[in-house]
Amino acid sequence: MSSASEAICAAYRVLGLEPDSDYASVKSAFRAKVKAVHPDHVEATADTLSRLQILLKAHEILKVCAPRQLDLVLTPDEARVGGLRTVELDGRSAMMRVPPVTKTGAIVVPIGEPVWRVRILVRDPMADCGADEGPAERAAREEKARQLAEADARRQAEENAGLLSAFYERFVKSSPAARFARWVRKSAA
Incomplete structure (x- = not known):
């Protein structure tokens, strides 16, 4: 085992986590453990300060190395076929290959992004009917509603523009004399 992987495993042990835990669990475990030794919460002794430094170093290592996780919702047809997908990772796009016949809970690593893990969730929007709707589905539904609106x-604006252009052609564009003549002919009839 290399020294880098030993340091990562030791950092997980310091925080009391299983190896390959995602960064969200690293962050919450770090916050919980730091409260027990932070000088704002307990008396600052040499022992508590050294434990604080160890926790900070473990967090620093795992901040870079701990996997990040993202959930990707696929329809049953998309999961059955598989293929390439683009996902947003911290503001940048990454490609990933979804294997054919992917099941819910499968973990896929995006191409060139070894720190990220994408968990596949297979959901049928027709069967779910939004009962178990997450933030991503809600945002997509709201975006679709906005686009339709x-x-x-x-x-509606194009229809109004057609009425406005007809009004313009009939009344504004023609001269006052032509409008008067049209009025006289209409009233004489």
Whole structure:
């Protein structure tokens, strides 16, 4: 075992976690353990300060090395077929290959991003009906509703523009004399 992997395993042991725990659990374990030795919470002794330094070093190592996790929701058809997908990781895009016949709970590592783990969740939107809707599904549904509202507003604006252009052609563009002549002909009839 290399010294880097030994340091990572030791950092997990210091925080009392299983190796390969994701960064969210590292962060919560670090916060819980730091409260027990931080000078703001307990009396600062040489022992507590050395334990604090060990915790800080373990967190520093795992901040770089601990895997990050992301959930990706697929429809049953997408999970059955598999293929390449693009995911957002901390503001940048990454590609990943979803194997065919992927089941819920499968873990996939994006290409060139060894720190990230993408957990696949297979959900049928027609069967779920939003009962177990997560933030990603809710955001996608709200975005779709916004797009539909914008399309409807655009269609309405185009209809109004057609009425406005017809009004312009009939009343504004023609001269006052032509409008008067049209009025006289209409009232004489």
